[in-house]
Amino acid sequence: MSSRNKTDLSNTASGFQIAMILLGILVTPVLLASSSLGSQMTLGTAAAVIAVGSIILTVLAVINISIGEKARLPTYGIVKYSFGSKGATAINIIMAISLFGWIAVTANMFGHSVHDLLATQFNLDLPVPVIVAVGCVIFVASTAFGFEALGKVSKFAVPIIALLMFVILYLALNSSVSVAEKLSDLSFGAAVSSVVGTIIVLVATSPDFGSFVRNRKHAILAGILTFGLAYPVLFLVGAVPGSITSEGSLLTAMAVIGTTLPAAILLVFACITGNAGNMFQGTLVVSTLFSQFPKWKITVALGILATVVGSMDIMAWFIPFLLFLGIATPPISGIYIADYFINRRKGYDEASLENDPAIKPLTFVAWGAGSFIGFCTVNGWFTLTGIPSVDSILVASLGYVLFSRIGTSKDKLATNKA
Template identity: 35%
Template sequence: MEELVSDHFRAPVPPERRVSGWKIGLIVFTIGLTLPIFFIGATIGQQLGIADAARTFFGGCLLLGVLASLTSIVGARTGLSSYMIIQFSFGRDGAKLVNALMAVALLGYFGATADIFGRAIQQAVQEIYGLTVPRPLFVIVTCILMTITAIFGFRAIERLAQVAAPLMASFLVYAVYLALGQRDWASVMSFEGRGDMTVGLALSTIVASSIQAAVLAPDVARFARNTRQAIISVWGLALGFPLIFLVSAIPSVAVGELEIMKIMIGIGLTLPALFILVLSAWTNSTVNLYSTSMTLATIATKAREWKITLVAAIFGTSLALMGIMDHFLVFLTAIGIATPPVAGIYLADYFFLRGRHYDVADLKRNPAIGWPALLAWGLSSAVGFVTANSVITLTTVPAGDSLLSAFVIYLVLKRLMGRKPSVHVTV
């Protein structure tokens, strides 16, 4: 049993466990087929109108795709998860602070998905059967499914993605078709939006909503056979995510609703939507829980992997039952500022300071706390905070501001503290 559920949380993935980039990309694409993403796509579609929203979706995901390409290369070449990679720059003990934040962020997504799912299924059951079933019941059942899959690791997630992704993608396309039967294409495309959201804010929201997928890409890219396959896997984010946002926005504009279940009820897909919502919540939150377990494995170094997953699931379920979705946008903004610097730091460390080479054995010789990384993380998060609040303007995307500033600040601090960056710049 231990061998079956072991997934190399603390060591490089061996060659015999490596798979093609297309399979990994399918998993990444499936990550995007989630309820919070549907909600964000619908919100931006109604705020900006379909034409501007589509440009924002593809523009934001293109930026994320570039970042994911670089982080995936690190994952494939080292065979390590994001949480092991972070230790090289932040130190064994310093990384625990960062990884604790990552765990909270991932469990927040886990809880938000379960929370939205519980509300949606409650609405559907009431619509179909006229029954009022307590939302916590649906939340708990969903979380149990997610936990079982996550315990069995990458193998289970890969197989689930192969089944779920085509079904959910086909369903969304069909939903768009039915929605356009209620309101013609020209009318939907001419909709100009009805909110105060600017294109810049929408772009920032897109980047913030999916920045975790780019920053933590090594978690799945470590299973890629080589660098080329790792880059191929990025299609799931760069091309798949904007399409998901778009097919979420079109039915929302056509029906005039934001909540996914109300949209499906409005176009007559109540029962099929129940099945798709189960798959959506199951696949995405399984991946979030799996990544959370890898994060906590670097903190609880002696605990067995499946036990870590179980404890994380209990905490994430508690967040869902407490209604984390009521604070989701605030949570999303904070994560969108604090997470990107982590990628900026480990990319600078790997490509410019370590000669594109990480060896787990070196961690024992590294300082326990990487002060330059911790300082760069704090300072760049502050930069993201002030740009998010329009105190100053840099790239107009706070997540990009914090990431780029972390990259530069880290290299400067390492130089000032006696470690001169190497000239290796080839990726």
């Protein structure tokens, strides 16, 4: 695989453009998670939680987007250096399943949101599978023409999403609904973990977008604008209706406040931008597994599969599976970050892949250790930092550094004996 030419800036984007695309993708998970967080906490505590979570995400995103800029490779190209050229295939399969899972869930959410909107506002009762199919046509059309088309979709939709978020905030703050008592006692660490975990998979795969960014300054700007500024604002705004009503769903909370129309329209737009981004990343990953097919055919195939799976009643059994993948993905990020700092600060040399083992078993041990620790801490068996996804990243990073040192020492010994 060849990296994109670092001197060719004709197909690069500014930090602001990258931030707009990332925002379009993250709005759907934010809307799902922020209402739930708000329903369990007072606004003051929620604000502190969101601030801490956003700082963690900003640091990780700035590093990861900068790594993508340095390598001029998407995430699947970067993981080859730490997992081996063949070992990376297993990682790409996990990322492909994770991304397709979110494509299907978002398609399902789009179908139900549009169905409810048409039923309540226009007395139209269209079958959900038909709406899901129409949605998938929109998602494919937004993605099949490449990165530039994705940018145009976000440029159009993100301002509308932001406007609708603040309309919802205004309606919530000016409603006559009295603030409901919080029944759940969510710990600060678990709450921060939900803020981080909501979007950690996107952060772990953000080199996909870093490979298109203009330069290092724009990479840093994209990370700060997205996760240091816009993400906490959107998360806090999304938490307000839930905090006032103690309802865990935005639509349900707005129904209590008195109007669901802005929330329903917001969910529709969020699904379109979110799934356009998911399709873009999904196409990149799947194309490494089926390199004989052109990317547009892979996008269309993903759209057809998403139509079938998204039309099913998948939420009950699919979300726990995606949460599992959310534990398995962050350690991948921890490993390629560690690999960058100890091995790749001068760049990613493709020739080195030919000299390295095709599969690096010790890297998989580090990844497995990170995933296991994340699984243990998310289930409350013990705690390290109090944030499971951060625990898994740290353990995987430290494991990779340790195993790399052991490997280097063995190589030196073999050289001296020779």
